[in-house]
Amino acid sequence: MNPKWWKESVVYQIYPISFMDSNGDGIGDLQGIISRLDYLQDLGVDVIWVCPIYKSPNHDNGYDISDYCDIMKEFGTMDDFDHLLREMHARGMKLMMDLVLNHTSHEHPWFVESRSSKDNPKRDYYIWRKGKNGGPPNNWESYFSGSVWELDPRTDEYYLHLYSKYQPDLNWENPVVIDKLHEMVEWWLKKGVDGFRFDAIAHIVKTKGYPDADNPNRTPTVRAYGMFSNLEDVHTLLQNLYDNVLYFYDIMTVGETSGLGPEQALDYVGDGRRELNMTFQFEHMFLDAASPGSGKWDVVPWSLLELKKIMSNWQTVLHDRGWNANYLCNHDQPRSVSRFGNDLFYRIPSAKMLATFIHMLEGTPYIYQGEEIGMTNVCFDSIDEYRDVETLNYYEEKRKNGVPEEQIMSAIHHKSRDNARTPMQWDDGHAGGFTTGTPWIKVNSNHMEINAGNAVKDPDSIYNYYKQLIALRKKYKVIVYGSYELLLAEHTEIYAYTRTLEDQRLLVILNFFDTEPEFEWPAGFDPDQLELLISNYPQSKDHDIRSFKLRPYEARVYLQQRV
Structure with missing residues (x-):
C-alpha cells in the first residue's frame, strides 16, 4: 500500500489570471487567491496547484518565463507570494508550483544573450541550428502549428521552439543549464513550497541530430512527436534532478507527459524509479479526436467503451507499482461537464456523476477551478474574443487553407483552451464577481445562474457534493488504496x-x-x-x-x- 500524504490528498488547480482579481485591473492575482482560501478550505482540498506566476511577457499566459525567481507584476510581488504560502500553510493546505523546465520566454536574459551572437557564452543554453536547403533544419511541426524552428536574422540561424516562437527550448545537453535549473528548483523548495507540476517535462530531450520526420519532401511540417517526447535520456535527467535536489524534501511531484501508456508511465513513477510521484496521462483526452494524428480539433463522438479500456488499463497496471493522477479537465482542456456530461439539460447530475467517477478511482484526484460548481464551455461569437495563442494560431492556419469560418469556430467552441480560462464565476454580479473592472477575457454569460455564491448556499449543489466526496475519501482508506x-x-x-x-x-x-x-x-x-x-x-x-x-x-x- 505504501501510504504517502500526496496519495491521500485532493488537489485544486488555480489558473491565477482567471481566479480572482483583488485590485480591479481585470487580471487575477495572488491577493485574489488569498481572499478565497477560506472557500477552498471549506471545500476540503489539501493541495493547491497554482499555474505559473513567474515574471513573464505573457505570450502563453505565464508558460513563457522570463525570470524564474520573480513574480509577474500583474500577479503581485514576492512578498505577496510569501503571504500566500503562509496563509495556505496556516490552513493546513500545501502549495504546488507549476514549473516549466523545457523552455523559457524569448525575453529571458539567458536567451537575450544567446541570440546576441554565435560566440556568446550562453549561445548553447538553447538549441540553434543552421538552415537546410533554404529552409528550416527539419520539418518538425510545433504543438502550436507551423515549424518548430524560427529564423533569427541577427545570426542567420534557427532556434527550436516546440511551442510558440516566444518559447525557445532550453538545451538540456548543456551541463551548465542543468546546474542552473537545479539551483532554481532548490531555491523554491527552500522557500517552503510543497511540490511541483513539471510542465512539458517529457520533451526536454530531443532526438540527436534533429533528423527529418517521415516526409521526403520536407513540406508541409509534420507531427514528429516521437522525435522529442518521452525519450530514454529524459529518465536520466529526472533521476539526476531527484538525487541532487528533490530527494531531500518531502514534496509532491507530477509530470505532464503526453504520448505514453501506463507501462511507459512506470518508467517515470514506478516504485524505486527516483523520478516523479505521478504523471498526467493524455489517452482519455484524445477520445473525441478523429485520430491522435489529426490533432485535437477534429471532433468526433467519444466512446464509453474506449474510456473504460483506457482508465481500467491505467488503474490496473499502476496498482501497487506506481500512482495515478486523475482528472477530466484543466487549463488546457474543455470543461468536463460540457465534454463528457450534458451541460444543457443535465448539468448538475452529470457534473456530480463525473466527480464521483474521478474521486472513486485509485490515484490523486484533481479539481480544476470552477469544476466544483459545474462551469461550462463558452461559445464566443467572434475570434476577436479569444485570447489563447494556440486557438488564434489554429484559426489563422485554417483561414489560410480556406476552411469555412463556421467550421473553424465550431471546432474552437468545442476545444479551445479558453473554454477553461474564462474567469471564475463567484457570484451573479458584475463580471461574475471576478473583478470590479474589465476582465482580461469575457466572463461566461451563464454566471448569473452558475456561480459559487449560489452553490455554497444550496445543500444539493455540485459544490456541496464535492465536499461529500472529499470527506468520504478522507474517511475510507479503500477509496484511496483499494x-x-x-x-x-x-x-x-x-x-x-x-x-x-x-x-x-x-x-x-x-x-x-x-x-x-x-x-x-x-x-x-x-x-x-x-x-x-x-x-x-x-x-x-x-x-x-x-x-x-x-x-x-x-x-x-x-x-x-x-x-
Missing part, C-alpha cells in the same frame, strides 16, 4: 467498477448518458448488506429487486463490509 476491478466491460452506457482493500469493498455505479439503462446487482453483492455512501439522486430501497433502472447520469457508491 484495488480496481471493472464490471460490465461491454456495457455501452454504464461504467461500474469495484475497489477492494482488506475487508472493505466499494461498488461504484455510473450512468454516463441521459438514458435509463437497467442495472443488475453483480454476483457477490447482497443489497441488504450494502451501505449507500453517496448518490447524486434521492434513493429509495432497491433491496427487494435484483435489478433497477438508473436515472440519467445517475451515480451511486455502495460500501460492503466483508466478514
Whole structure:
C-alpha cells in the first residue's frame, strides 16, 4: 500500500489570471487567491496547484518565463507570494508550483544573450541550428502549428521552439543549464513550497541530430512527436534532478507527459524509479479526436467503451507499482461537464456523476477551478474574443487553407483552451464577481445562474457534493488504496467498477448518458448488506429487486463490509 500524504490528498488547480482579481485591473492575482482560501478550505482540498506566476511577457499566459525567481507584476510581488504560502500553510493546505523546465520566454536574459551572437557564452543554453536547403533544419511541426524552428536574422540561424516562437527550448545537453535549473528548483523548495507540476517535462530531450520526420519532401511540417517526447535520456535527467535536489524534501511531484501508456508511465513513477510521484496521462483526452494524428480539433463522438479500456488499463497496471493522477479537465482542456456530461439539460447530475467517477478511482484526484460548481464551455461569437495563442494560431492556419469560418469556430467552441480560462464565476454580479473592472477575457454569460455564491448556499449543489466526496475519501482508506476491478466491460452506457482493500469493498455505479439503462446487482453483492455512501439522486430501497433502472447520469457508491 505504501501510504504517502500526496496519495491521500485532493488537489485544486488555480489558473491565477482567471481566479480572482483583488485590485480591479481585470487580471487575477495572488491577493485574489488569498481572499478565497477560506472557500477552498471549506471545500476540503489539501493541495493547491497554482499555474505559473513567474515574471513573464505573457505570450502563453505565464508558460513563457522570463525570470524564474520573480513574480509577474500583474500577479503581485514576492512578498505577496510569501503571504500566500503562509496563509495556505496556516490552513493546513500545501502549495504546488507549476514549473516549466523545457523552455523559457524569448525575453529571458539567458536567451537575450544567446541570440546576441554565435560566440556568446550562453549561445548553447538553447538549441540553434543552421538552415537546410533554404529552409528550416527539419520539418518538425510545433504543438502550436507551423515549424518548430524560427529564423533569427541577427545570426542567420534557427532556434527550436516546440511551442510558440516566444518559447525557445532550453538545451538540456548543456551541463551548465542543468546546474542552473537545479539551483532554481532548490531555491523554491527552500522557500517552503510543497511540490511541483513539471510542465512539458517529457520533451526536454530531443532526438540527436534533429533528423527529418517521415516526409521526403520536407513540406508541409509534420507531427514528429516521437522525435522529442518521452525519450530514454529524459529518465536520466529526472533521476539526476531527484538525487541532487528533490530527494531531500518531502514534496509532491507530477509530470505532464503526453504520448505514453501506463507501462511507459512506470518508467517515470514506478516504485524505486527516483523520478516523479505521478504523471498526467493524455489517452482519455484524445477520445473525441478523429485520430491522435489529426490533432485535437477534429471532433468526433467519444466512446464509453474506449474510456473504460483506457482508465481500467491505467488503474490496473499502476496498482501497487506506481500512482495515478486523475482528472477530466484543466487549463488546457474543455470543461468536463460540457465534454463528457450534458451541460444543457443535465448539468448538475452529470457534473456530480463525473466527480464521483474521478474521486472513486485509485490515484490523486484533481479539481480544476470552477469544476466544483459545474462551469461550462463558452461559445464566443467572434475570434476577436479569444485570447489563447494556440486557438488564434489554429484559426489563422485554417483561414489560410480556406476552411469555412463556421467550421473553424465550431471546432474552437468545442476545444479551445479558453473554454477553461474564462474567469471564475463567484457570484451573479458584475463580471461574475471576478473583478470590479474589465476582465482580461469575457466572463461566461451563464454566471448569473452558475456561480459559487449560489452553490455554497444550496445543500444539493455540485459544490456541496464535492465536499461529500472529499470527506468520504478522507474517511475510507479503500477509496484511496483499494484495488480496481471493472464490471460490465461491454456495457455501452454504464461504467461500474469495484475497489477492494482488506475487508472493505466499494461498488461504484455510473450512468454516463441521459438514458435509463437497467442495472443488475453483480454476483457477490447482497443489497441488504450494502451501505449507500453517496448518490447524486434521492434513493429509495432497491433491496427487494435484483435489478433497477438508473436515472440519467445517475451515480451511486455502495460500501460492503466483508466478514
